[in-house]
Amino acid sequence: MLQCSKEFFGLPLEEKEKVSKNNNTWNRGYELLRSQILEEGTNPELKEGFYIGDEISTDHPYFVQKKLNSGPNQWPQSVRDPEDFKNTANAYYRAAFELAKDILRVLALTLDQDESFFDGFANGALATMRLLHYPPQPKDSDEKLSRGIGAHQDFGAVTLLLQGDVDGLQVLDVPTGEWFDVEPVKGAYVVNLGNLFMKWSNDKYRSNIHRVINKSGQERYSIPYFFSGNPDFVCDCLPNCVAEGEQPKYPPRTVSDFINEGYQVSYGRAERFKEEMRKKEAESLRVTAPAVVAAM
Template sequence: MTGSRAPPILDFSAIYGDDPAEKAKLVDKVKQCCLYNGFFQITGHRVPLELQKGIMNCSKRLFKLPLEKKDKINKDKTTWNRGYELMHSQMLEPGTSPDLKEGFYIGEEISKDHDYFVNNKLNSGPNQWPEDVEELEEFKKTSMDYYHAVFELAKDVLRVIALTLDLEESYFDEFTSGAVATMRFLHYPPQPKDSDEKLSRGIGAHTDFGSVTLLLQDEVDGLQVLDAATGQWLDVKPTPGAYVVNLGNMFMRWSNDKYKSNIHRVINKSGQERYSIPFFFSGNPDFMCECLPNCLEPGQTQGKYPPATVQELIRASYAESYGRAEQFKEKQMETASAPRTVAVA
C-alpha cells in the first residue's frame, strides 16, 4: 500500500465461503491493512442491514430525549461504565477542547451476583436503560440483538487476523471466551461555524484502547484517518451496511508494534447531526497479553512490552482520557474564578 488512501472496502463474505483462493486473498488484504495503518472496511458480513437500521433508530430516539431525562441514567452513577455520558466528558486529544459528543454505553447484561461484577472486572455490570425512551422494550431487544451480532462479527474478524499472522484460525478463542465489549451510541451535533477547528473536535485525534473496533456510521461523514506516510487526514465516507474496522493500542502492543493502531478523529462540519455506533472489543479481562507468535523482530528474544492483562491496559487508557477532560474543566473554573486586576488610569 503506497500513497494516500482511505481504508479500503473489503468483501468479508469470503471468510464464510468454500473458496480457499478467495479466502486467502481476503486474508492477504487484511494483513496489508494491519501492517499499514490498522484500518479497513468490510461488507459481506452477517449483521443484517435491517438490524443496523434498527439500532441507529434506537440511538436517535435516545438522543432526542431532554437532557434531564438522559442524565437520569448518567454513567457516573455506576462504577462499571454503563449509561449516558454528557457532552464534553472526555478529551482524547491533548491541547484541544473536550470532545463535542454525547454518548450512551451498553454492554452484556451482567447481574450483580455474577463473578465479573463481584470482582470488579472491566466494564462489567447491568445496563442502565432509558425508561423515558419511546418503545423501551423494543429499544432493549434491538440493542442487545445488535450487541450480540457484532460481538460475533468481532470474533470473526479476529479469526481472520489470526490467519494473517500464520496462526491457527482458532488462536484467539481463549482471548474471546468470556470477553468484555462495550457498545457506544454517539451523537455529534454540528460544530459551530465560527469554532476554531484546531481546538474543536467531535472526537479529538486518538487511537483506540482495545483489540478491535467495529464502527457503524450513519449517512453523515466526519470520520478522518491520519495517513502517517503523507501526514494527510483522509475522509472515511459512510458506506451503507459497511463497518469500519480498526486495531487498538492493546493489539498493537500485543503484536510487538508489528500491526498498527492508527490515529483518527471526528470533525462534524456537515451542518447536520451525526450519529455513529462503535463497538469496542476488549477481550477477556483476565487474559494476559504477551508478545504474539511470529511478531518478534530479527534479533529479539522477547517482545518490547512486559506482559499485562486486558483489564490493566484498558483501565489505564480510560483513566488518562477522562482525567485529561477533568483537568481541563478545573483549569477553566480556576481561570473564571480568579480575581481580575483593573487598570487605573
C-alpha cells in the same frame, strides 16, 4: 439500532440524565457533551454518548471482582418503546460480538496460526458499545481546538464502527501527515485495531490515528463497538511478531490493564481541563470584584 440511538438523543437532557453513567462506577449509561479529551491540547469533545455492555448481573464474578466495565446496563424509560430499545441493543451487541470473533479468526490466519488461536482471548470477553451523537460544530469554532473526537487511537483489540449517513470521521496517513475522510458506506463497517492489539503484536499491526470533526451542519450518529477480550487474559507477544534473537518491545499485560489505562488518561485529561477553567473563572471574579465595589 441507529434509529434507537436517534430517538434516545432526541430526549430532553433531564430525561437522558436519569440514566447517567455517573449513577454507577462501571461505565454504563449516558455521558454528557464535553466529558472526554482524547487529543492533548484540544477542548473537551463535542459529542454525547450512551454506554452499553453485556448484561452482567450483580452476582456475576466479573461484577463482584470489579472487572473492566462489568455490571448491569441502564435502560431509558422515556423512549417510545423501552422494551424494544433494550431488546434491539442486546441483539445488536451479541451480533457484533460474533462478528468481532470472526475478525479474530481471520487475524489468526494472517499470523500463520490456526483460526482458533484467539479463542482463549475471546472466551469470557467483554466489549463496550457506545451510541454517539455529534451536534454540528459551530461555524465559527476553531478546528484546531474543537473536535467531535480528538485525534486518538482506540484502546482495545478490535473496533467495529457503524456510521450513519453523515461524514466527519478522518484517518491519519502517518507518513504524509495527511488526513483522509472516511465516508459512510451503507451496509459496511469501519474496522480498526486498537492499541492492545498493536502492542500485543509488537507493533506489527498498527492502531490507526483517527478523529471526528463534524463540519456537515447536520447531526451525526455512529455506533462504535469495542471488543476488548477476556479481562484476565495476559497478552504476551504474539507468534511471528518478533525477530529471532530480539526481545518484544512490551512486557506482558492483562486486558484490564491495557483498557483501564486508556480510560484514565482520556477522562482525567477532561477533568483537569474543566478544573483549570473553574480556577480561571474564579480568578476572573476575584479580579473584577474590587473594581465593582470601587465603582459603587
